[in-house]
Amino acid sequence: MMKHNGRKIVIVGGGIAGLCAAVYALKCGYETEILELHDMAGGLAMSWRRGPYTFETCLHWLIGSNPHGEFHEQWKEVFDIDRLKFINPREFVRIETEKGDCLRIYTNADLLEAELMARAPQDEETIHDFIHSMRSLGKFKMLDPSGNLAQNWLPMLQDVPMFPLLRRLGKMSGEEYAQRFSDPLLRQFFSTGDVGRLTAIAMVLSLGWMNESNAGYCIGGSQAMIRLIEEKIRSLGGRIRCKARVQQILVERDLAVGVQLESGERVLADWVISAADGHATIFNMLGGKYVDPTIRKIYDERNTFASYLQVSLGLAMNLSGEPAMLTRIIEDPIRIDPETETSHVAFRFFHYDPTFAPPGKTAVTCVLPTRNHKYWDDMRNSDPAQYRIEKARVAEAVINVLEKRIPNIRKAIEVIDVSTPASVIRYTGNWKGSMEGWLMEPGGGIKPLPNTLPGLGRFMMVGQWIMPGGGLPSGPMTARPAIKTICRQDHVLFDVHPEPEAAVA
Template sequence: MMLGSSKIVVIGGGIAGLCAGVYAQTCGYQAEVLEQHTTAGGLATSWKRGDYRFETCIHWLVGSSREGLLNAQWREVFDIDRLTFHYAEEYQRVESDGGRSLRVYSNVDRMEAEFMREAPGDADEIKAFTAAIRVLADLPMQDLINGSWRRRAWAMLRLAPRLPLLQHWAAMSAANYGKCFKSDLLRRFFGDSGTAEMSVIALVFMFAWMNRSNAGYPIGGSKAIIDLVVERFRASGGTLRTDVKVEKIIVENDVATGVHLANGETIVADWVISAADGHAAIYDLLGGEYKSDSVDRLYAEQPVFPSYVQVSLGVAQDLSKEPGHLAHILGEPLQVDPQTALTTVTFRIFHYDPTFAPPGKTAITCFLPTFNFAYWVALQRNDPARYEAEKSRIADAVVAVLVRRLPGLRERIETVDVSTPATVIRFTGNWKGSMEGFLPTPGSLFASRRQTLPGLGRLLRVGQWVSPGGGLPTGLMTARAAIQSICRQDGVPFLPQATARTNGHAA
């Protein structure tokens, strides 16, 4: 194949599509990323309202530490050294209306001490949980994913004795695990969230990465990451087009050959990568022509991460003494929609990100998970006045919760913004408005999804619908694997500069 002559068209300019674009360019392809929204980023986004910027995505980026898992791969797609990471001492503070509180520290030793203070009667369970974090924190995951065969073999040897432990934690949902605790605060911490059906091992991994300071929050939020990936993509000669919606994937003789856009344009390509919503790609863009019973079953049966209502508040107050992440247990449930009553609401108080508000002011967001996306979409379409009224009702309820904790805050609120599942669907097209794709439930956690579709050539899928658990790392890893597979099939070296460097020929 002649390098530079082959074209890859990428549908979707979220993190996965952008990473695929960078890898494609680095390997000598001409990549064109097509994004339906006016800006790139997909779910990894934030928006400006007056003095404030409201983040909707990033809590932490796995791979933030130079020595940590995935850091080397992030370097392949953007200059991660230009980010400043914030490492919160407290991952979350759990508080009840009655004034009780529990600090969930990022450091496992402090977490254990605090849990034991709160719940000495749960000592055995606390010790088992924190021991699992320590074990996972010490596993050589980077070698397992991307080491030389020698390092991988050594890592496998170290992993083997830990497999029963991994299976033990993978087999249990967070909801069921919460029931193991006598302490109400610990029960609620583990069991009371929109993702409680998730395997508890996802939490163990998360704390393992935090304990290793490899899951930092990037100052500037997800936009800071996306801007840097876009910069690398454009600098490498890639084309990013926004405001262009793909309507159909063109297939000739069971081979993907390009895309039709909603504006009537046709783009011909040697390879098509779908980095858009998984369901829409299979059932709409390809008209359901290339699927199997297992694909149908997956979309019919596998639980997904919830969608969410987000209430964002701009407050003219310095809140730097408050926790950055607060889970507030309510005396009375908060009714989000007819099917969703929440007994815990979580706040992010962004005092640690100076780019989100002027000095002395603070951006706050409240995340309210709901699976009732259809209600919000129908309300927005059929009854816009009630849609607005419902948004105001929820904002008022959220403010009332916050004011109980921070009296005097109401008078200092300068900006109120409410987004709903209808917003998520409108701006990203994600199925059911899901925040992260398929939920890694017990049993599905290590299930790898094919990046191809049965019977269809030259099309690969990347992003949060390809690997349970979603998140930015999934976008990176599936994009890397897709371009690696394309290079293999075309007989082209994958990441030629990196290969040259490791061979001693500095690029």
Template sequence: MSVIALVFMFAWMSRKNAGYPIGGSKAVVRLIVERFRALGGTLRLMAKADEILVENNVAVGVRLADGETIHADWVISAADGHATIYDLLGGKYRDEAIDQFYEKQQVFPSYLQVSIGVAQDLSAEPGLLSRCMTEPLRLDPETLLHDVPLRIFHYDPTFAPPGKTAVTAFLPTYNYAYWLDLERSDTKRYVAEKQRVAEAVIATLDRRMPGIRERIETIDVSTPASVVRFTGNWKGSMEGFLPTPGTGFGTRRQTLPGLGRFRMVGQWVQPGGGLPSGLMTARGAIRAICRNDHVPFVPKSASGVDQAA
């Protein structure tokens, strides 16, 4: 599966159908938001949904954490799949196949990310660098790392002012529960553990570029607890379900048994995850809604020109 994914990536990039957007995923999202608002859409931020409202087995809206109710002709959830099915809908619209999939299917790991702001131009370095550690890094009781992958964002001018560089270390772990429990039970130790991991990354970076430690201006460490707090992703997963030989890259169904006028989109219905899966599955959901409501599915470009459906 790893080889197939690599071949796909090279093929997409060769055909100019994939690449790195300057500004990162935020730049992609910004364009979508601008287009959405230009079409008359309303975007609500910092508004957590607590419940999907259902009447006579038809989704009719959502209730927010502050008690506000928003009614809708259709409800589309791009939120965490497990939370959508078992929390927002109370587990009422599922079957054995869904339960089995969430119980047995492997998900992408969670991660710690050490982000560093360096007062130095690192454009002479590779954009992606992997460094072996002098001693293995015990990330948590179940995770031992022998090398640190570093992304050096000198190729994106939006990430740091001129003469400075953003550097990140992405450290995967399946032991998300350790970090959640630590954050809840022992805040002081939780902070100390983040500092310990950051120091190990900085020491590794300093061996590659002696003296860089003195030029570090800012450090931030995200843990699986941070991922869960900000995204709500089940198990702190970075990209939902992991493609395996048994599942491949096939899209999961976007509907739930017995529930009408409802669709799920995003990384929990498209193994492989990531931002592109959200866009592709959302397009499929809108196409299905248009077909159900007898509305022509004719996407238009930002210039108003009709595109192939």
């Protein structure tokens, strides 16, 4: 239990950013209360049980998984990451066609280089450049967004040799990067879906960290780390209230003074932090009052990540021989909804996580991106029967694809579960059902957006709507500077490593 400094912070949203903000605030002596609309914390960092199976919808890899790697110490500020067990799959993803062509994207740079050279020796120069970029960016030092030049000078000095590479990749989309290669499957790896719209830095940097064994998967998935952060919050005396939907942020004389819940209850505080959906925060909870042309332009023009359907299967079959991730390129596209088809069907086989299925069985998920979130949300609300029919239709299409790859798979199915953009909106409130937030697009850089609103005091925003590219690291990367700013304005010492006082019996 921490000694309070007499001030209170209320945090709207119990996703990764809200939880991280709570830990930092508690360590600095603030009474802290998180208000979460769902019945459990985590937000988009979520998994759920269906019978004996667990289905993950977030964590693919976690930057900072290596105790000696980049970002590990930042995670240790908010929870005991060393209690997690990480694995580093040999293959990141395997890409296959129905005609038998196959490309393995290895996490090890040497293996990947050999694979690509065997497939496309005519691309030798381009392949060597790609592998060199992957190795170089694996050493990239992320700057502390809450730090000043004096605090960031050493990482900046170490990153100087990479600046030309970062500038070059930063101006290029994944789709543009893909055109450098002649191999069709490698082109598709860099150009399919939102990966093709992201800056090329995103994928090359991720592969670089994987090569350093610093982007592993933690056993238990995203909820394993969420539970540890919750544990840290409670040990510091913080409070997490679930099923507490915030309707309005209370403002007096242009200062945030608390929030009002849908139930009518008011929760007063010295500061309000929104870790909730950015659009809902600005235009609903605050009524659009604190908006300038810059903010309007962001929400009118910037692109978000797509939403998605997830078909999850519980299979009474040992699939340990399959890759962790598999993308099947099919000849007859799946129709996801009236505006969306896909010929790329991506599966995750969770045989490497023993907590997700009983022995000898496997949890399998398939994510199908769509931007037609309104179709699914409207149908769920207006025609539940048709909504169920459409979910079953998509599930059947996915099972058909998998059955062509693994014969007799249908007989092993014990559980079928389908979530849609309506599910994302319902459980997280994320604008457009987006799977993360803003796309990190070419030319946009990697610096965060402003975490305050014009004309509104005692209020901060954290999370994926502040950090383009989203992902779990956006939690501490936006929460830390927010709490540091609050401490500075309140003349409170910002100290993220204080020892808690012994609990009084």
